[in-house]
Every structure is written in structure tokens, then in C-alpha cells.
Amino acid sequence: MSTVVTFGEIMLRLTTPGHQRFAQATHLEVTPGGAEANVAVLIARLGGSAEFVTRLPAHDLGDRAVEELRRHGVGISHIVRGGDRVGLYFLEQGASQRPGKVIYDRANSALAEARPRDFDWDAIFAGKQWFHWSGITPALSRSAARISDEACKAARRHGLTISFDMNYRAKLWTMKAAGAALRPLLKHVDLCIAGAGEARAILGAKGASDEAVAADLTKRFGFQTVAMTSRRGDTASATDWGALLVRQGEVWHSPRHEISIVDRVGSGDAFTGALIFSLLRRDLPQTALNFAVAASALKHTIPGDYALVSLVEVEALAAGEQGGRVQR
Numbered sequence: 001m002s003t004v005v006t007f008g009e010i011m012l013r014l015t016t017p018g019h020q021r022f023a024q025a026t027h028l029e030v031t032p033g034g035a036e037a038n039v040a041v042l043i044a045r046l047g048g049s050a051e052f053v054t055r056l057p058a059h060d061l062g063d064r065a066v067e068e069l070r071r072h073g074v075g076i077s078h079i080v081r082g083g084d085r086v087g088l089y090f091l092e093q094g095a096s097q098r099p100g101k102v103i104y105d106r107a108n109s110a111l112a113e114a115r116p117r118d119f120d121w122d123a124i125f126a127g128k129q130w131f132h133w134s135g136i137t138p139a140l141s142r143s144a145a146r147i148s149d150e151a152c153k154a155a156r157r158h159g160l161t162i163s164f165d166m167n168y169r170a171k172l173w174t175m176k177a178a179g180a181a182l183r184p185l186l187k188h189v190d191l192c193i194a195g196a197g198e199a200r201a202i203l204g205a206k207g208a209s210d211e212a213v214a215a216d217l218t219k220r221f222g223f224q225t226v227a228m229t230s231r232r233g234d235t236a237s238a239t240d241w242g243a244l245l246v247r248q249g250e251v252w253h254s255p256r257h258e259i260s261i262v263d264r265v266g267s268g269d270a271f272t273g274a275l276i277f278s279l280l281r282r283d284l285p286q287t288a289l290n291f292a293v294a295a296s297a298l299k300h301t302i303p304g305d306y307a308l309v310s311l312v313e314v315e316a317l318a319a320g321e322q323g324g325r326v327q328r
Helices: 035-045 060-071 121-125 136-140 142-157 175-188 196-203 210-221 267-280 285-299 311-318
Strands: 004-007 011-015 029-033 050-053 088-092 101-105 130-134 161-165 191-193 225-232 238-247 250-253 257-260
Touching (some): 011 060, 029 035, 029 060, 035 130, 035 267, 121 142, 130 136, 130 142, 130 267, 136 142, 136 175, 142 161, 142 175, 161 175, 175 196, 191 267, 196 225, 210 225, 210 238, 225 267, 225 285, 238 285, 250 285, 285 311
Parallel strands (some): 004 050, 004 130, 130 161
Antiparallel strands (some): 088 101, 225 238, 238 257
């Protein structure tokens, strides 16, 4: 039986090969992906138990997304089949000072057109321990926002730990709309994952430092734990990556990793999935934070949305065993 349930939209990602621009590419590489699915895949790959809940059309493209989840060990028994469209997103990878670009084609997707009656949350959450959602799903449609609200309420009734990743997408909604929709839902959340900038702009958090913003979020919304990732010296090809964790007034900082980026999409989801996995196995906060940052650092080096890493690889990097040498 799955321990963790994640809910959101899985899409097909169409990427220009190499670092070609949209204007250059003669073909696109197709892979499934999406924030909440990325979290579930990593948890399953690390040896945890995760189930992904969504709505997908009952046709070949919907089947492609489902089979990819199954291949990575993610539970799919509560995926609802219906609707006409799988959401798409087109990705142009950036390089150096040229940023990457995303074009969404997800209007009227199967999940955006889902209705609350499509999901039996009492059945979905029976026997589960953890529910994860993100700010992307309520941005898809009013109906998706209502479903997110019902899911949170049901998860709370069943006594699950609830985590939330802000995951603000400016191409889906405004900061004002995001704040209005998300604030009422955050009363259900135990673990909040956000960047300091978006926390200030969307949730009205105060504080000059990441630590102060995290403390203010805890005070405003009653979160038990707040995690914040941060980048320094950032370009499309390189970043300096780390995070902090705040719980009951205590603050933990991770080591920072200097990373040459292959694909940054999904790196935040890798952080979230690894953090959930580590907290569920009752690691100490510093251990959990270091583990999550290591998983995220490794994801930056892997093409595609999914963090195709092993538990051994993540634990080795978290323990300081790094260098990128060939393993012979």
C-alpha cells in the first residue's frame, strides 16, 4: 500500500534537442513530467511508496503517461480516465546567459476539466500517511482549485501529514490570484516549501533573510516546518544551490553545491520528494535537509523531468562523497 499520495497534472514535455532554439529545431523529444508526478517518481525510486492521482484521457497519449509512472514504481490505481487532452509543455533549454523558455499548452486538459465528484478522497487516503500538492494545480482552473481544497480537507480528516510546494507559475496566473486562492488552503499544511521571493510576493511574508521569511510564514499560517531553497550566481548553465529548514524556531542550513546544469527542470521537485522520503524515515532535520539538497543537486545533471537517481547515489553525495569521477 502506498504511503505518500501526490496530486496534480502530468503532462507531455516536448523539448528541443541539445540547446537548440524553438526557431531551429526540426524535431522535439517527448517525455512525461509534471511537478507532483516528479515527486512521486523520486520517492518510489528511493525505495519509498508513492501513488500519483490525476485525470488523464483514455487514449494512447494518456496511456504513455500512465505506463511511465508504472515503470518507475509509482502507484496508479486512483488515476481517473476521462477528458480529451493531455496537457503539453514545450521546453527550450537555455545556456549560459540565455535563459530557458517554456510554452504551455494545457488549457482544457483532462485535469483542468475534472470535477470534484471524479475523486473519492476517502478511498484514496485510506491507510496513507502523507499527502503532497502544489500551487500549480489550483492555477489550472476553478474546478481544479475546488478539488485541491477537497483533497486537503479529506487528508486532514484522515490524519495525513500535508506538504505544499508553492511552485508559482507566472504563465498560469497572477501573484494576486495565486495569493487569494492559496491562502485559505494553507491552514491544512504541515510542511511548506517555497522561495523567499515568492513567499513575500504571494503570501505577504515579511523578513529580509530566508530565515526571517520562514519564521514569518510559520507564524502566519501555523506550518510545523518550512523549507526554502536558494540559488546564487545563477545562469542557465551553472548555479550554486542550497537550502534551509525551519522547525519550531530552530534553523538548519545545508551545504551548498556548485552545479554545472544539464537540465534544471524538476530540481525543486527532487528536493521535495527527497525531503518527504527522508522525513518519513524519521531522519533528523539536518540529515533530511542535506539528503534533499543532494538529490536536487543530482537532478540538475539529468535530462528530463524525473530525478533518475538511486538511494545510494543520493546518500553518497549527502555524505560528501563527490567529485564526478568515473565509477569503474
